[in-house]
Amino acid sequence: MFFRSQKEDTQKVDDTSGIKTTIKETAIALLRLSATSLPHDVQQSMQEIKQEVLNHEGALLQISNILDDVELARETSAPMCQDTGIVSFILSVGDQFPLKSELKEILREATGEATKLVPLRPNTVDFFEGNPGNNIDPRGHIPYFYLDLVSGDKLKITAMTKGGGSSNIAKLGMLKPGLGLKGAMQFVIDALAEAGPAGCPPYRIGVGIGGGEDICMNLAKKALLRPLGERHADERVANLENSLMEACNVLPIGPMGVGAGQTVMDVNINLASRHPASLPVGVVFSCWALRHASAIISPDSSVEFVDY
Amino acid sequence: MAIYHLQLPLSEEDVKKLQIGDNIYVTGKIVTARDDAHKHALDLHAKGETLPVNFGELGIFHCGPIMQKDETGKWNMVAGGPTTSNRMEIFQDIFIETFGSRLIIGKGGMGPRTTVACEKFGAVYGMFTGGAALLAAKGVKEVLEVHWYDLLGMPECLWVLQVEEFGPLMIGIDAHGNNFFEENRKKTMESKKDAYAIIDKTLEAMH
Structure with a gap:
């Protein structure tokens, strides 16, 4: 019995390491999506606004620039705006989802890595410590977490990069x-x-x-x-x-x-x-660049990205 | 509304012909500078120290870009739209007077102090589309120099950029004392009563 229980524990450790990697990679992907891909409903709204200003040269220039920038961002997978904000995550954590408090550390790591990979602009400035260059607050407040506890076994993550x-x-x-x-x-x-x-x-x-x-x-x-x-x-x-x-x-x-x-x-x-x-x-x-992206992660590490 | 394609630095003649609402595209050298860079430059100047760039010869761009080094160690701009200019209102006039800059680029407009300085010293304020960071980066042909990186960090330091057909920049403040954004702000404040009336009507109908 003792042996079996040990074995199960080892198995369990491996399980969480798999899901930890999934969460981190998903969070990095969400930060990239958020920074580079404007939700389609927002883009559609900009298109409609453009149709109304076809006769006003000044307004038309501005809204056309916005739409061109959105397209460029989508094509090149680069941030549509240089200000990728103070990173925040909105989390809905299911009762049976295998990880809880560790989520914060995983998402902090994801934020640091995404800062290099996407890249995001390093935006966390501490009055005494300066800018660490990784979008992580040395005092632990950023990235910021909005937490909700829900039924079920899934984790929903929304990444927000608001300027x-x-x-x-x-x-x-x-x-x-x-x-x-x-x-x-x-x-x-x-x-x-x-x-x-x-x-x-x-x-x-x-x-x-x-x-x-x-x-x-x-x-x-x-x-x-x-x-x-x-x-x-x-x-x-x-x-x-x-x-x-x-x-x-x-x-x-x-x-x-x-x-x-x-x-x-x-x-x-x-x-x-x-x-x-x-x-x-x-x-x-x-701002017009209303940037967020969401995904739902299941305990078996399957990930479903929410389409906006 | 007129559209101009201009070389930097702008001449006094260039500046004088521009009017609020015009759009310009510029080619030449600009430098990014936001809150801390303005403050630091003015502090150093007050102490009589030499500055790493001549702000009078460069377009001043209110911008905190995302930059990335390539394999050869050369910096490239990933994204670099304008930041909100009004934060620099507290020292832009002194900056223009001290360094003789003729072109300030940003977004959101600036206030009466900058307007007075633009008229007095022959400068204009041009607005680049806020958030359109990749369009801005497209206009940047080369990152020529970087200063104060270790001191101020990536968004706050000075990036000297070679730009080509950078724009459109809508003239928000001209050199004749006109401020497009201030004028529009007055109109906005006056129209608040019409907005209130819509709310009143809805609330009345709900009762």
């Missing part, structure tokens, strides 16, 4: 609850007007309302990952999304701020309950 320019224009509002939904919606419009073209429009805007100061920002960021054009399951929230989208596009910003053409490709809202004394509103922007 810093559009992160700089994010806004958090801790509004007075008396301002209501109207105040929350106006806060989004104000944030966009304030941002102008600084974060590379056409933007996608994620809005988180409720929860708390960090929760609303988190909800806002995750709203960026919904399929483009998808509306909230609650019809009332969906209504607000449509209205906000229409309102945002009244502002004459346009692609790269040329003053004509569509400014916002989509607006998505995530709503949570709030504290009676608080009305937190988070507004997160993505």
Whole structure:
């Protein structure tokens, strides 16, 4: 019995080393996909925006450059934008998936390797340690992990390479609850007007309302990952999304701020309950290069890439 | 809107004929410089130290590129679109005055201080499409020099680049005191009330 049990242990070690390699290689592949291949729904949206500005030379130049750049990136498998962001991973970990806490270290390693292989721009700057050149925070916070525990035996990984320019224009509002939904919606419009073209429009805007100061920002960021054009399951929230989208596009910003053409490709809202004394509103922007890629890994090391 | 193909460095005459909304393509030498590089250059100059490049002779590109060394050890640009220029607003005017740069390249526009400096010292601001990093890299024919790499790191250091038909750069600030982005910002702020009205209508209908 003892011997058999030992043998099983050895077998188990080999099993995890196989899946560890799969996870690492998949994560590297996802970082490459994210940085070099714009999701098709976003590209399609840029095409539609282009059709509307055929008569405006300035806007047409900008949107054509964007589309040419996207094509070049896909053809050459090179990053479409030099700013490949602060790397983050959104993980849905199944109850029966064989690895849990070790995932973080594997994904850190993948980030370091992808930085050389893709390549990604080394973006982690520490005030005291400088830039280590590998996109890994020496203090352990980056790559950043958003974790969710789910049923089943699979692991879903989404890699996000979101640029810093559009992160700089994010806004958090801790509004007075008396301002209501109207105040929350106006806060989004104000944030966009304030941002102008600084974060590379056409933007996608994620809005988180409720929860708390960090929760609303988190909800806002995750709203960026919904399929483009998808509306909230609650019809009332969906209504607000449509209205906000229409309102945002009244502002004459346009692609790269040329003053004509569509400014916002989509607006998505995530709503949570709030504290009676608080009305937190988070507004997160993505530049036109809305970059993310996902895959689902099974315990037998099979990998299914999600097509966007 | 006019389109021009110009050689770098720009002459005073070149700069004077450009107007906001025009698009230009440039050929010659440019140098990447963002927050830390601007700060470091001005600090060194204040101390009377010699700088590794003559910023007055080069187009100044707000850019933190991805660069890669080939087998022979030569640097190549992988991707190099512009970064948000407004961060450099805090010292761009002093930079233009100190070094005499005539062309600033970036994205997102710059503010009133840069506008004043462009008019006073004969410079323009040109916007390259933000994020279009591979188009930018296509216009870079050679990486000529790199300075301050160990000090500032890949995105922040100075990369001197030979560019050909680099553009289009939309003139956002001309040398006559006009600022396209500031003007558009005013229009944007004025139109907020129309955006609010759409929301009001929706909320009313929901009640």
